[in-house]
Amino acid sequence: xxxxxxxxxxEQAVKSAPDMELAGVFHHNDCLDCMDADxxxxxxxxxxxxxFAAVMLAKGIxxxxxxxxxxxxxxxxxxxxxxxxxxxxxxxxxxGWDPGSDSVVRALLMAMAPKxxxxxxxxxxxxxxxxxxxxxxDGVKNALSMTIPLGTGVHRRMVxxxxxxxxxxxxVEAAILADDYFAHDETHVIPVESVDALNNVAHGVxxxxxxxxxxxxxxxxxFNMEINNPALTGQVMVSCARAAVRxxxxxxxxxxxxxxxxxxxLLPGDEESLVKxxx
Amino acid sequence: xxxxxxxxxxEQAVKSAPDMELAGVFHHNDCLDCMDADxxxxxxxxxxxxxFAAVMLAKGIxxxxxxxxxxxxxxxxxxxxxxxxxxxxxxxxxxGWDPGSDSVVRALLMAMAPKxxxxxxxxxxxxxxxxxxxxxxDGVKNALSMTIPLGTGVHRRMVxxxxxxxxxxxxVEAAILADDYFAHDETHVIPVESVDALNNVAHGVxxxxxxxxxxxxxxxxxFNMEINNPALTGQVMVSCARAAVRxxxxxxxxxxxxxxxxxxxLLPGDEESLVKxxx
Numbered sequence: 001x002x003x004x005x006x007x008x009x010x011e012q013a014v015k016s017a018p019d020m021e022l023a024g025v026f027h028h029n030d031c032l033d034c035m036d037a038d039x040x041x042x043x044x045x046x047x048x049x050x051x052f053a054a055v056m057l058a059k060g061i062x063x064x065x066x067x068x069x070x071x072x073x074x075x076x077x078x079x080x081x082x083x084x085x086x087x088x089x090x091x092x093x094x095x096g097w098d099p100g101s102d103s104v105v106r107a108l109l110m111a112m113a114p115k116x117x118x119x120x121x122x123x124x125x126x127x128x129x130x131x132x133x134x135x136x137x138d139g140v141k142n143a144l145s146m147t148i149p150l151g152t153g154v155h156r157r158m159v160x161x162x163x164x165x166x167x168x169x170x171x172v173e174a175a176i177l178a179d180d181y182f183a184h185d186e187t188h189v190i191p192v193e194s195v196d197a198l199n200n201v202a203h204g205v206x207x208x209x210x211x212x213x214x215x216x217x218x219x220x221x222x223f224n225m226e227i228n229n230p231a232l233t234g235q236v237m238v239s240c241a242r243a244a245v246r247x248x249x250x251x252x253x254x255x256x257x258x259x260x261x262x263x264x265x266l267l268p269g270d271e272e273s274l275v276k277x278x279x
Numbered sequence: 280x281x282x283x284x285x286x287x288x289x290e291q292a293v294k295s296a297p298d299m300e301l302a303g304v305f306h307h308n309d310c311l312d313c314m315d316a317d318x319x320x321x322x323x324x325x326x327x328x329x330x331f332a333a334v335m336l337a338k339g340i341x342x343x344x345x346x347x348x349x350x351x352x353x354x355x356x357x358x359x360x361x362x363x364x365x366x367x368x369x370x371x372x373x374x375g376w377d378p379g380s381d382s383v384v385r386a387l388l389m390a391m392a393p394k395x396x397x398x399x400x401x402x403x404x405x406x407x408x409x410x411x412x413x414x415x416x417d418g419v420k421n422a423l424s425m426t427i428p429l430g431t432g433v434h435r436r437m438v439x440x441x442x443x444x445x446x447x448x449x450x451v452e453a454a455i456l457a458d459d460y461f462a463h464d465e466t467h468v469i470p471v472e473s474v475d476a477l478n479n480v481a482h483g484v485x486x487x488x489x490x491x492x493x494x495x496x497x498x499x500x501x502f503n504m505e506i507n508n509p510a511l512t513g514q515v516m517v518s519c520a521r522a523a524v525r526x527x528x529x530x531x532x533x534x535x536x537x538x539x540x541x542x543x544x545l546l547p548g549d550e551e552s553l554v555k556x557x558x
Contacts, residue, residue, distance in 0.1 A: 009492070009493050009495070010493075011493075012493035012494040012495070013492065013493035015493075016393065016394075016491075016493055016494060017393075070558070073554060073555075073558050074551055074554045074555045074558075077551075077554060078551070094558055097391075099558045101387055101390075101391055103557050103558040104383075104387055104542050105384075105387070105502075106557045107542035107543060107545065107546060107553070107557050108380055108383055108384070108542055108545070110545075110546055110557065111380075111514075111515065111518035111542070111545035111546055112376075112380055112511060112514060112515060112518070113511075113514065114295065114296075114514070114518075114546075114547075115295075212295075213288070213292065213506070213507065213510040213511045213513070213514035214288050214289070214290075214291035214292035214294075214295055214510050214513055214514050214517075215291040215295060215510075216288070216291070216507045216510030216511075218507075219504070219505075219506045219507065219510065219511060220504060220505045220506065221502075221503070221504045221506075222501075222502070222503040222504070223384075223500075223501070223502050223503075224500070224501040224502075224503075225498070225499060225500045225501070226499045227492070227498045227499065227500075228492065228495045228497075228498060231492040231493050231494075231495030231498065232391060232392075232492045232495075232498060234492070234493055235390075235391060235392065235393070235492035235493050236390065236391055238493075239390035239391070239393075257554050257558045258558070259541070259542045259543045259553065259554070259557055259558060260541050260542075260543050260550070260554075261541060262538070262539050262540060262541050263383050263386035263387055263390070263537075263538045263539075263542075264386060264538045264539050266386065266387070266389075266390035267386060267389055267390055267393075268393075271539070272353055272356075272357070274386070274538065275352060275353045275356060275536050275538070275539075276352075276353045278382050278385045278386050278389065278538055279349070279352050279353075279373055279378045279382040279536045279537070279538060
């Protein structure tokens, strides 16, 4: 459901999967054809996920979304779980890279060194939220806000803007710097002729933990990635679709985040072969 | 069970866990006192794990081991699963860092980019197997073999040896280089006055994957750690002990590797709080 960047990437991941068949692609308002599907991937804007998930779950169809408002995930999980249980189905929430695979890494590192601090450093990469916020400022025709990691979870914002005819750069810059999205971070506003010419779906993460295993300090861990953002999100959603069906088939109904999924369930193939190949 | 490096580290991890009680520490031949325990951590030499696991599982007690012979893990899993099912218990196999947490990272990266190559580079750190092999050569009083990562899963062996009185270094060096443990890797043999003076339980991993998400190539991932080896192994075993009891209580009986454990089950606390904190 939905055919933007993520929907297209998910389509490619489904077609590349050895154990899946694409039942169909459809728009928000037309889900009549999905009735035979095991899973619907909700590739809609995040804010529409709760509504469409409820519709699909009520039909007994599993769902996977990449709902990314961190503070609302636990609430959505509580809201959808009874619906999953009643309809004997599974909804995988926040299947992407953060929230998503980064969440799994954070959980694993916590199990390896229970005391300590994990820093998740994002970027370099485009922040959709910040780009939209900058674009909404008076005098801005188009905007791209890049997130630059400075370490220990602190980020710089590089905001590239195309001005509307007659707009004054200094006035626009001041408005962006005063906006709540930017006021708390080091922010640089840079006028450019074409924002589109800079556009790039690359993104990255540098996730660092120094912690304590038992009574032993200075256990150091780091996870890095440099990726095409929608391609990874679509792929993770598809891997989670596989897990959703397996959990449903075992009767493990409910709304699940990725830290509630056995890693082996994300992968095609039989368990013994996967244990041999990966453990 | 067992009180070497790993047993001592596991004891510290149990005592640091907010939700555990240490029922007792005992030697291989005296397990009468463990009858009230939920879980026994098998901190014995790897080759003794299958035998002791079978004894404990037959009593209905969960076990956790760090069995590390990669090629025999799937076989041990098949062997212990029926015993677990019959006795309604759970055995977590190969709970350490490799096999163990590295296996989880490998599985996760495979789900994120199904096509590609993962390289696991070990070290710098001591290889027990190679150290024992070098020590068994005629003329060697004591030996330490360090594993040095050269990338793409290729390793150098730095072998520090203490010679026995009257032994000829060149003869000993030739014997080590010809040994099957060393013949396939770049190996340097270095005579030292005291192997004990070099001893250090530090170890490391650099795990790299470049792969394809859907149809998008050049997705790059890296996991690094620099750790105290027994401290991490003991901690991972203890986190897996928690998961073992939870799986047992849900009726998910069987022998499980870490890729068959939900990450959330490794952590203390209630699920909703963990979802809020980590996802």
